[in-house]
Amino acid sequence: MLGKCSAAWNSRLKLYAQEGRFFQALQLYCQMQLSGVPPDGFTFPFAIKSCAALQLPKTGEQLHSCVIRIGCGAELFVRTALIAMYARFSRIRDAREVFDEMPRRQNLVSWNALIAGYNLNKQPLEALVLFRQMHVLGIEFNSITMLGLVPACARLQDLETGRCLHGINIKNGADLDESVANCFITMYARCGDMHDARRLFDALPEKNIITWNALISGYSQNGHADDVLRLYREMEKVGAEADAVSLVCILSACASLGAQSIGRGIHEHVIQKGFQFNVFLMNAFINMYARCGNLELALKLFDEMPQKNIVSWTAIINGYGMHGLGDMAVDLFDRMIASGIQADSIAFVSVLSACSHAGLVDKAWDYLKCMKKNHGLEPRLEHYACMVDVLGRAGQINEARNLIDAMPMKPDGAVWGALLGACKIHRNVEIAEIAAANVFQLEPTNVGYYVLLSNIYAGLRNYEGMATVRCMMRERGLRKPPGCSYIELQQRVHIFLAGDRSHPQAEAIYKMLDRLEELLKEAGYVADMSEALYDDKDSEYEMLAVHSERLAIAFGLMNSEPGTRVLVIKNLRVCIDCHTAIKFMSKVVEREIVVRDATRFHHFRNGDCSCKDFW
Ligand code: ZN
Numbered sequence: 001m002l003g004k005c006s007a008a009w010n011s012r013l014k015l016y017a018q019e020g021r022f023f024q025a026l027q028l029y030c031q032m033q034l035s036g037v038p039p040d041g042f043t044f045p046f047a048i049k050s051c052a053a054l055q056l057p058k059t060g061e062q063l064h065s066c067v068i069r070i071g072c073g074a075e076l077f078v079r080t081a082l083i084a085m086y087a088r089f090s091r092i093r094d095a096r097e098v099f100d101e102m103p104r105r106q107n108l109v110s111w112n113a114l115i116a117g118y119n120l121n122k123q124p125l126e127a128l129v130l131f132r133q134m135h136v137l138g139i140e141f142n143s144i145t146m147l148g149l150v151p152a153c154a155r156l157q158d159l160e161t162g163r164c165l166h167g168i169n170i171k172n173g174a175d176l177d178e179s180v181a182n183c184f185i186t187m188y189a190r191c192g193d194m195h196d197a198r199r200l201f202d203a204l205p206e207k208n209i210i211t212w213n214a215l216i217s218g219y220s221q222n223g224h225a226d227d228v229l230r231l232y233r234e235m236e237k238v239g240a241e242a243d244a245v246s247l248v249c250i251l252s253a254c255a256s257l258g259a260q261s262i263g264r265g266i267h268e269h270v271i272q273k274g275f276q277f278n279v280f281l282m283n284a285f286i287n288m289y290a291r292c293g294n295l296e297l298a299l300k301l302f303d304e305m306p307q308k309n310i311v312s313w314t315a316i317i318n319g320y321g322m323h324g325l326g327d328m329a330v331d332l333f334d335r336m337i338a339s340g341i342q343a344d345s346i347a348f349v350s351v352l353s354a355c356s357h358a359g360l361v362d363k364a365w366d367y368l369k370c371m372k373k374n375h376g377l378e379p380r381l382e383h384y385a386c387m388v389d390v391l392g393r394a395g396q397i398n399e400a401r402n403l404i405d406a407m408p409m410k411p412d413g414a415v416w417g418a419l420l421g422a423c424k425i426h427r428n429v430e431i432a433e434i435a436a437a438n439v440f441q442l443e444p445t446n447v448g449y450y451v452l453l454s455n456i457y458a459g460l461r462n463y464e465g466m467a468t469v470r471c472m473m474r475e476r477g478l479r480k481p482p483g484c485s486y487i488e489l490q491q492r493v494h495i496f497l498a499g500d501r502s503h504p505q506a507e508a509i510y511k512m513l514d515r516l517e518e519l520l521k522e523a524g525y526v527a528d529m530s531e532a533l534y535d536d537k538d539s540e541y542e543m544l545a546v547h548s549e550r551l552a553i554a555f556g557l558m559n560s561e562p563g564t565r566v567l568v569i570k571n572l573r574v575c576i577d578c579h580t581a582i583k584f585m586s587k588v589v590e591r592e593i594v595v596r597d598a599t600r601f602h603h604f605r606n607g608d609c610s611c612k613d614f615w
């Protein structure tokens with residue numbers, strides 16, 4: 001027994017709380033009261049902290065009234081603990097009240113608690129305002145203050161203030177604490193400034209896994225998949241062990257670049273380490289295999305998962321959808337519902353777009369209708385965009401237009417864009433012009449839509465229309481983004497741009513393409529340059545440049561075993577000419593060529609494509 005002296009109880013209580021044994025701490029607090037030992041200003045902070053950690057708001061309130069009754073409400077550490085506790089309970093107003101009532105609130109610890117509280121409660125602006133007040137009052141900050149403030153800037157994507165804080169931190173001579181440095185890296189990354197994120201990273205003498213992850217997630221969120229893989233190689237070189245957080249980013253990079261063998265290498269490593277039961281990691285593997293065109297393995301992993309969550313189901317449904325295997329995707333979706341998993345908004349987007357790639361109009365209508373009725377989910381813009389896409393692709397352009405008119409909210413660029421895409425497939429220039437007028441108003445800088453309209457005109461040999469689109473693009477200073485293709489070979493990703501001659505094997509690649517071209521022509525291929533857009537920078541027709549996917553495919557054919565499959569990832573939609581050419585290629589070289597473009601997978605086999613020319 002601890003006797004009647006509160007100091008002994010308090011030190012035990014402190015020990016428990018510091019060791020994270022919060023339940024025992026609260027138990028001890030109760031025993032203390034039962035033993036008739038009065039709690040004091042050294043008891044409460046730890047009891048309150050434990051209560052906050054265990055998320056027990058009722059007990060927390062009781063402790064608060066106890067504090068007032070006993071009369072140690074004025075004590076700084078007790079108040080600070082209460083501020084942190086209310087912040088943890090998402091009751092930031094109560095936290096603020098405790099702070100405002102403090103007679104001696106000008107203490108750094110309590111300011112820090114409230115700043116951290118605002119950040120925790122997603123009120124980053126309040127955190128920054130508080131810091132300014134602190135500054136005016138001449139209160140010095142420390143690294144804990146920064147830990148609350150820097151994430152606030154990241155949340156606001158306020159690079160200027162973030163940079164300012166970095167400056168103040170350096171000027172203050174504060175040694176850049178490891179965790180503060182990690183926060184700054186994350187802030188730069190969240191604000192899209194990967195250059196400064198990298199600079200800070202390089203300047204750090206010691207890098208822990210959180211530092212690596214801050215940079216790796218930064219590259220990942222900013223869509224720099226090749227930098228993610230480069231950083232992963234650096235990690236391996238210096239012997240830094242990737243954890244689940246970094247691996248999820250790396251696998252997502254593999255997925256976007258089609259780097260299946262790198263992903264597979266990680267998979268083997270993970271199995272060795274015994275991490276294969278981590279649901280997040282398994283979902284990332286399913287996504288990676290599916291997006292690298294290996295549905296069989298994705299499904300095998302999915303089936304073997306002992307516990308599947310909504311993300312696992314969505315990943316596999318998405319995979320089948322992207323491959324145009326809508327029936328399978330629909331089947332999986334229905335199985336998911338039957339297994340008792342509550343579908344969310346994202347899962348509906350996946351299944352609706354799967355319906356679209358497979359032309360399952362009735363099924364899509366059913367899903368859209370049952371979203372609200374059976375699942376309590378209000379269809380959002382992205383669901384309407386999918387439905388417009390489903391109808392449009394299936395040739396029901398007027399129905400698609402009617403749906404847009406009947407939508408309960410104002411359609412956005414994606415909804416009109418879906419209609420525009422459908423008009424391209426079905427060569428409906430009248431509706432295309434209406435859709436384009438709307439889309440250009442809503443998303444004036446989205447180049448893809450201009451290219452789409454131009455291609456619609458091109459298909460109808462409407463050169464005047466093409467010239468108008470070109471004019472609009474020039475006026476708005478827009479250029480067609482460069483086409484770019486990836487292919488992985490022996491755990492290395494090779495990147496090709498249109499007309500690229502920088503690859504070490506460039507000469508051989510172009511020779512190969514010339515030879516292929518002859519074979520294609522013999523087989524009946526006729527070039528269709530209608531979709532080529534005039535490129536005003538180089539004053540030459542873009543048609544003169546060889547599209548990136550052809551370079552990647554030629555490279556792939558040259559460097560792989562006969563009979564094996566070639567997988568190429570393309571950042572934009574495949575153009576009509578390349579699509580036709582690749583169909584012929586698959587026939588003359590007797591190889592399966594798989595291309596994942598911006599919309600879906602194309603499996604070219606024996607002169608045909610799995611998309612049946614609807615993409
Ligand atoms: Zn092309």
Ligand code: ZN
Pocket residue numbers: 579601602603609610611612613614615
């Ligand atoms: Zn296709």
